[in-house]
Amino acid sequence: MRTRPGRSRRDGVPGAPVRGARQQPRDRGLPGPGVRPLRLRRHGIRRVTVSFPSWCRIATLVRSVVGFKAVWLCTVLGAAAGDVWLGPLALLAFAGVQTFLSENRRRGLLVLASGLAMGLVMETVVVRAEWVSYAPGWPDSVLAPAWILALWGAFSLMSIDGLAWLRGRRMLAAVLGATGAPFAYFSGIALGAGSEAGVAFYLTVGLFYAAATPLLVELGGALEGGG
Numbered sequence: 001m002r003t004r005p006g007r008s009r010r011d012g013v014p015g016a017p018v019r020g021a022r023q024q025p026r027d028r029g030l031p032g033p034g035v036r037p038l039r040l041r042r043h044g045i046r047r048v049t050v051s052f053p054s055w056c057r058i059a060t061l062v063r064s065v066v067g068f069k070a071v072w073l074c075t076v077l078g079a080a081a082g083d084v085w086l087g088p089l090a091l092l093a094f095a096g097v098q099t100f101l102s103e104n105r106r107r108g109l110l111v112l113a114s115g116l117a118m119g120l121v122m123e124t125v126v127v128r129a130e131w132v133s134y135a136p137g138w139p140d141s142v143l144a145p146a147w148i149l150a151l152w153g154a155f156s157l158m159s160i161d162g163l164a165w166l167r168g169r170r171m172l173a174a175v176l177g178a179t180g181a182p183f184a185y186f187s188g189i190a191l192g193a194g195s196e197a198g199v200a201f202y203l204t205v206g207l208f209y210a211a212a213t214p215l216l217v218e219l220g221g222a223l224e225g226g227g
Helices: 055-080 086-101 105-128 146-161 170-193 197-221
Strands: none
Touching: 055 086, 055 146, 055 197, 086 105, 086 146, 105 146, 105 197, 146 197, 170 197
């Protein structure tokens, strides 16, 4: 006995699938009856591609920040204890590691030299004006001590990778430099690396770092393509 198409042999219900018949796959991409299709372009929905930074870049950023913090601690604690050589030695180690692992050694050396020059100018100004009294160190009490320049050198090296996210954001870089640097100097003086720091000293530090931070960050970006 043959059945009509669309009728089951078992119960004769119209539309029921015939046992043993091959089922056609249903296209789930098409809307069913009474379902309004979602038009992505009309509703402004776009495909979003999320990219994650490589582990190598993250490791470089962490290495830069941790290295700067290590130099800062060695410099400040060494100056407070009278071991003024500890800061420059820590800077040499940090610079050696950064230069050895860097793909652009020329950029690192130029940024380091620029930071040291900026630091020599600012620190000599505040020392000559007697706005601060640093822990004694080479070369003499007239010029900026060598151990304080180690902080500028470490900050310059850190700015290449650790502050790369500030490139093109000069105003934000200036604000962070103007607010973060006085706090760092206050912490160092509180640990015994200096004394007799007044309002004029902290204002000068803030102004210098407000200019130096975006300059160093942008310099690192401008020299990125070099060998």
